[in-house]
Amino acid sequence: MINKFTINEIIIIIMAMIEEFESKEMFGYESEEEVYFPKPINDKLEEFNTEEYEEFFCKVEEIVEDVYSLKSGELNELNAIHEEISMLANDILKKYIIE
Structure with a gap:
């Protein structure tokens, strides 16, 4: 079963990734630190298997770039x-959002 997020949780994830993207754009390298997500979000992300995690963040990065x-x-x-x-x-993330 794929974990479901509220739209607010999706916004939090994407805004954190935007900050990471902005840092990369400004300084030319990725931060060594992991992106911080609040515990409830992090708990859901940790339940993904590797393939689900990569697919989810690939779609998140698509939104970040947009x-x-x-x-x-x-x-x-x-x-x-x-x-x-x-x-x-x-x-883009419809299957990950609580309806």
């Missing part, structure tokens, strides 16, 4: 990013 361009530093960018993540996640 929404990263919205990160402009403007005050209301967060709402725009969350809205775009929700739309993309409902399409």
Whole structure:
């Protein structure tokens, strides 16, 4: 059975990955530290087998690349990013989202 996340949990995962992506873009290398996820999310992620984990994060990275361009530093960018993540996640990550 595939673990199911709320849309808010998906947003948290993607926003954390955006921060990681931004760091890579700015400094040219990936951080040695693992991306931090709150315990309830991390617990769900740890239940994935290797194949499920890789598939999930491949799809997450697809969304990260799509929404990263919205990160402009403007005050209301967060709402725009969350809205775009929700739309993309409902399409790309549909099987991982609690309905």
